[in-house]
Amino acid sequence: MEALKGACIIGQSGGPTSVINASAYGVINTALNNPNITRVLGAEHGIKGILNDRLFDMGKEDPDELKRLLYTPSSALGSCRYKMKDPDKDDTDYKRILEIFKKYDVRYFFYNGGNDSMDTCNKISKYMQKMNYECRVMGVPKTIDNDLFGTDHCPGYGSAAKYIATSCMEVFNDCHVYDTGEICIIEIMGRHAGWLTAASAIATSMGCGPDLIYLPEIPFDMDTFLDDVEAIYKQKGYCMVAVSEGVHYADGSFVSNAKTSATDGFGHAQLGGLASLLAFVAADRTHAKVRPIELSLLQRCGAHLASQTDINEAYMAGEAAVNCAVGGITDKMIGFERQYDADGNYVCNVKLLDLADVANEEKKVPLEWITKEGNGIEKEFLDYVMPLIQGEPDIPKYKSLPRYARLQKILIDK
Numbered sequence: 001m002e003a004l005k006g007a008c009i010i011g012q013s014g015g016p017t018s019v020i021n022a023s024a025y026g027v028i029n030t031a032l033n034n035p036n037i038t039r040v041l042g043a044e045h046g047i048k049g050i051l052n053d054r055l056f057d058m059g060k061e062d063p064d065e066l067k068r069l070l071y072t073p074s075s076a077l078g079s080c081r082y083k084m085k086d087p088d089k090d091d092t093d094y095k096r097i098l099e100i101f102k103k104y105d106v107r108y109f110f111y112n113g114g115n116d117s118m119d120t121c122n123k124i125s126k127y128m129q130k131m132n133y134e135c136r137v138m139g140v141p142k143t144i145d146n147d148l149f150g151t152d153h154c155p156g157y158g159s160a161a162k163y164i165a166t167s168c169m170e171v172f173n174d175c176h177v178y179d180t181g182e183i184c185i186i187e188i189m190g191r192h193a194g195w196l197t198a199a200s201a202i203a204t205s206m207g208c209g210p211d212l213i214y215l216p217e218i219p220f221d222m223d224t225f226l227d228d229v230e231a232i233y234k235q236k237g238y239c240m241v242a243v244s245e246g247v248h249y250a251d252g253s254f255v256s257n258a259k260t261s262a263t264d265g266f267g268h269a270q271l272g273g274l275a276s277l278l279a280f281v282a283a284d285r286t287h288a289k290v291r292p293i294e295l296s297l298l299q300r301c302g303a304h305l306a307s308q309t310d311i312n313e314a315y316m317a318g319e320a321a322v323n324c325a326v327g328g329i330t331d332k333m334i335g336f337e338r339q340y341d342a343d344g345n346y347v348c349n350v351k352l353l354d355l356a357d358v359a360n361e362e363k364k365v366p367l368e369w370i371t372k373e374g375n376g377i378e379k380e381f382l383d384y385v386m387p388l389i390q391g392e393p394d395i396p397k398y399k400s401l402p403r404y405a406r407l408q409k410i411l412i413d414k
Contacts, residue, residue, distance in 0.1 A: 003036050004134065004326070006107025009050065010058075011043035012075040012142075013082075013113035013120065017156030018163075018263035019314040020142045021069040021076045021405070022111060026065060026318020027110045027140065028058050036326050037108060044090040045078035046113070047120055050100050051093060057412045068405035070295035070311055071395045073303035076407055079113075084120050087127050094127045101128075101135055104412070108136050108325050112318070114143035114154075115362065120331055122355035125331045126335035138321040139333030139355055142314075144300045146195035148306050149361035150353040151335035155317055156300070158310035158388030163302035165186060165389070167295060168210060172240055175291070181237040183229060183282055183290040189299055190244040192216055193364045196299065199385060200242035201377035210242040217365050218374040219250040225278070226285045228375050233286055238368060304402065308391025313348055320350045333358045346387035 010027045012020060016239065024042075031037045040054040043049030056077065058066070064273040069076055079339040087094045100106070111121040118139045125137035141148050146157035168186065175184045194215025203209025211232045214220060232239040248254050256274040275292035283290040319336045332352040339347045369381040 002244055002287065004107050004136065004328075005036050005038060006105045007039035007041055008037050008108035008110065008322075009055065009106050010077070010110045011046045011049060011112065012077050012079050013046040013111060013117040014079060014142065015080060015144070015300060016074040017142055017144050018073040018159045018306045019156050019310050021072045021074070021144060022311045023112050023155055023318040024076060024313035025066060025069040026315040026320075027112070027322055028069075028318075030319045031108070032059060034322060034326055037322075038105070039122045041104065041106070042077045042409075044409070046080040046111075046117075047082050047084070047097075048080045049078070051096050053100060053414065055104070055412050056407075056409045060410045061407055065405050065407060068396055070315065071303060071306070071393055071402070072404040073301040076338040076405055081116070082120070083116070084123050087123060091127070094124070097124060098128070098131060098133060101133065105159070106135060106139075108142055110138050110318070110321050110325070111297070112140040112142050115148060115359070116142070116143065117142070118148070118355055119359035122331075122359045125355060129331075129412075136325040136328075136330035137355070138325050138330065140317050140321045141333060141335065144196060145190060145193055147356050147362045147364065148335075149363050151333075151351075152338040152348075153336055153388055155310060155314035156211050157195060158313075158385075159302070159306040160196055160299050161202065161385055162307050162389035163305045164196060164199040164295065165202035165206075165209070166305055167299075168200045168240075169206060169208045171293065172203065172208040172239075175240060176238060179399070181233070181288055183239045183241070183279075183286065183288050184291050185241045185243065185275045185278050185282065185290065186210070187245055187294040189287040189295070190216060190241055190319055191246040191388055192362055194244045195365055197242050198365055198369070198377050200379050201381060202385065202389070204377075205382055210240045210311065211236070212239070212241045212375045213377055214241070214243040214247050214375060215365055215370060216244045216246040216248060218369060218370060220247040221249075222255070222257050222281065226281065229282050230286050233288055241278070243274060243278065247274070259396040301324050304395065306393050307389045308393045309388060311393055312391075316348075316350065324352065331355055384413065
């Protein structure tokens with residue numbers, strides 16, 4: 001196969017994670033060192049940066065600053081939530097993207113994101129093929145929700161799981177200081193999949209975590225919830241609950257009292273306020289002191305508690321995307337495959353997934369990993385998650401604080 005030479009674009013999309021920049025660095029560093037890639041461009045705010053012709057010349061960045069992306073949380077290039085229309089109904093955006101690709105001789109496109117980002121990636125890939133413009137398109141997975149179809153797990157999840165487990169252990173110890181008793185309800189991210197909330201079970205396995213855990217995979221019943229909480233509180237004098245923001249009733253309606261407050265660019269409900277709602281009803285039933293806690297953005301930007309395993313795998317995903325694309329592969333997303341060596345040690349390998357299969361599909365927590373009562377997590381989940389949270393990164397510091405990447409973000413000459 002004749003080598004395809006040209007520029008590449010890397011974009012980031014969707015909610016940030018503590019390791020999404022490690023994937024971006026995997027793409028950027030590998031691309032900068034590949035002779036077939038003539039220029040490495042970073043899109044400002046994902047696909048919007050391409051549409052607006054706002055592209056950074058990553059080759060002009062300080063190599064040391066780029067390397068700090070390994071330990072820098074959030075999306076260094078800027079993110080977006082932009083829903084691209086069906087090109088058969090409105091191809092305006094696609095024509096613009098093709099125009100930009102031709103303008104800068106872009107022959108490689110890497111998009112780093114979750115479910116909706118893979119949908120965008122898939123649409124662009126198919127349009128380029130339809131227009132007979134040779135451009136190899138690869139999806140680089142990212143989501144703390146861990147709900148991407150076809151991959152064992154997603155970059156970003158291991159670090160978020162570690163943050164959640166650690167935070168629950170810390171809160172548990174705080175809530176058990178006084179002899180007056182307390183009910184604590186922790187709201188954790190997860191709209192339809194409960195992988196993040198399930199991570200609170202790690203804390204429970206260490207002897208200081210939630211007594212009750214509720215995931216959106218199981219329909220929520222308020223009366224049963226109150227019975228569960230009251231029973232634990234009467235037995236122990238304390239009760240700690242972890243609950244997914246997206247728990248819903250049997251009819252599909254969200255329990256959250258903020259479910260209709262807004263939606264994002266893809267029409268998803270912006271959830272929140274669930275812990276406060278449940279705290280109110282629990283206090284009314286038990287007359288106990290009830291404390292609601294919402295981890296909110298902290299669980300996806302807590303790079304100080306990142307998993308080194310997660311960082312390594314995030315970089316590997318970006319690196320593999322470039323190597324596969326240069327090798328002639330397109331229209332795929334990098335996925336992970338779990339194996340164990342002869343000594344029983346966890347090993348993560350790369351596999352390729354069709355973008356069309358990944359786009360807009362969600363992977364949920366297996367029901368057999370949830371207790372039959374629907375308020376706890378089985379050991380099978382712990383066996384799954386523990387390898388993903390291992391390792392302590394040597395985070396660059398300045399005056400005892402993290403020293404994050406400071407990119408110049410130099411726009412390319414037009």
